[in-house]
Amino acid sequence: MTKPIHVTSEIGKLKTVLLKRPDVEVENFTPDMMPRLLFDDIPYLPTAQKEHDYFADTLRDNGVEVLYLEKLAAEALDAGGDEVKNTFLETMLAESGYAAGVTHDALKEYLSAMTTQDMVNKIMGGIRKNELDFVPRGLVSAAEEEDYEFFMDPMPNLYFTRDPAASIGDGLSINHMTFPARQRESLFMENIIKYHPRFADQGVQVWRDRNHTTRIEGGDELVLSDSVLAIGVSQRTSADAIEDIAHNLFSSNSGYEKIIAIRIPHNHAMMHLDTVFTMINKDQFTVHPGILGEGGHIDTWTITQGNDGELSLDHRTDLKQVLKDALHLDDLDLIPTGNGDPIIAGREQWNDGSNTLAIAPGVVVTYNRNYVSNELLRQHGLKVLEVLSSELSRGRGGPRCMSMPLVREDL
Ligand SMILES: NC(=O)NCCC[C@H](N)C(=O)O
Structure with a gap:
């Protein structure tokens, strides 16, 4: 072969x-x-x-x-199963600056609700702040650049x-x-x-x-x-x-x-x-x-x-x-x-x-x-x-x- x-x-x-x-x-x-x-x-x-x-x-x-x-990325995550998909998502969020916290939770909920292919496409395409029905509050988010349009940058x-x-x-x-x-x-x-x-x-x-x-x-x-x-x-x-x-x-x-x-x-x-x-x-x-x-x-x-x-x-x-x-x-x-x-x-x-x-x-x-x-x-x-x-x-x-x-x- x-x-x-x-x-x-x-x-x-x-x-x-x-x-x-x-x-x-x-x-x-x-x-x-x-x-x-x-x-x-x-x-x-x-x-x-x-x-x-x-x-x-x-x-x-x-x-x-x-x-x-x-396509291969989505197929790989589906073949790997829930745990693999979850680990991928956690790693991707952590590498995007959200290892934990309320923004991490909101992004994870948003992405987890999608089909695997949509989730992959969304991560690749970038996530604007106005896509989520969520406004980050608290000290950590107060330190962030408020006017910046993206939670996750496009690639x-x-x-x-x-x-x-x-x-x-x-x-x-x-x-x-x-x-x-x-x-x-x-x-x-x-x-x-x-x-x-x-x-x-x-x-x-x-x-x-x-x-x-x-x-x-x-x-x-x-x-x-x-x-x-x-x-x-x-x-x-x-x-x-x-x-x-x-x-x-x-x-x-x-x-x-x-x-x-x-x-x-x-x-x-x-x-x-x-x-x-x-x-x-x-x-x-x-x-x-x-x-x-x-x-x-x-x-x-x-x-x-x-x-x-x-x-x-x-x-x-x-x-x-x-x-x-x-x-x-x-x-x-x-x-x-x-x-x-x-x-x-x-x-x-x-x-x-x-x-x-x-x-x-x-x-x-x-x-x-x-x-x-x-x-x-x-x-x-x-x-x-x-x-x-x-x-x-x-x-x-x-x-x-x-x-x-x-x-x-x-x-
Ligand atoms: N092998 C290559 O030369 N790739 C081109 C990469 C261009 C891309 N805008 C970059 O700066 O990484």
Whole structure:
């Protein structure tokens, strides 16, 4: 039987993928909330949904099974039963700032009265104060911001399913994410893996769970082969989290024995490694020229198992040579976003021109708006499937960010 999670490369034929269709969460906020929610604008929902459906159809038309996070989450909680649902709700409330007290009780009563699917959708979409027939009183609530409209914030970044968890081999990392706006997201995946019949008791390994203080996000986790990963040292993923997952992978039967840690600028436009660097074929990668310093150099550390349980780190700055050595390649084609033109590269990277999703070796899904980068990919021999991007791109993520591969064919 096919394993429910099996990903041994970035480019093997994509068989099953997890998406989240954008819903009210992407419009249930005001401009002043945008920086905190990690959004740069407020998408027009009907168009965002049409674009997302087009993306999902493009994948289906190419033989990919598409699963939806919101559906799996509800099915997992139903399969788990009342106690699981109750624990999920308590954890979600606690992580939303309500471990106990009158507001906790009111929210719990409100959510418990819903069907599981409605409850999941409501938590994802956010809960306004005016939805409940309840006005918090008492000292604790007096200290809260009275004018703030929400009891529970929406989670607009959920359609970037890439980040809360990452498939690696026959397992995954379920991530402790960096910013509060996204930290609750990985609780859905934790419950899916534990309780959904498709995953529970199927030998899915959790290489690193979400119960950590050090942070890692899936946009930084690239599966280069069945034994090599690349992980970004970025705004969202810290060096100590990389060392932690390295220890876990190297000391288990994961098959992974090498991690290339790549340091990228720590800023919002390049928040993850996959916003500036993706693998698209056996010997081809996209790269945003803005991350490469003089002579095309960048800090990388190749991490392997050392002696006495210690990790061994080899610092090098020639990315091309590091990749060639790790993947045993004679040559390598690093394709610059925007064809290296500083204005075009900056513009197209901002709209995720480097953020390609490979659905087979040499076949990539990209945003149509990045026409210079797309044309260049074609010139380099790739098959490029363009998807619509006017509204989806406002969340600052592209096709790789919007997809979590669950199963790929081995190369
Ligand atoms: N892998 C990715 O680069 N995901 C894009 C995440 C965008 C989202 N607004 C965020 O800031 O987390």
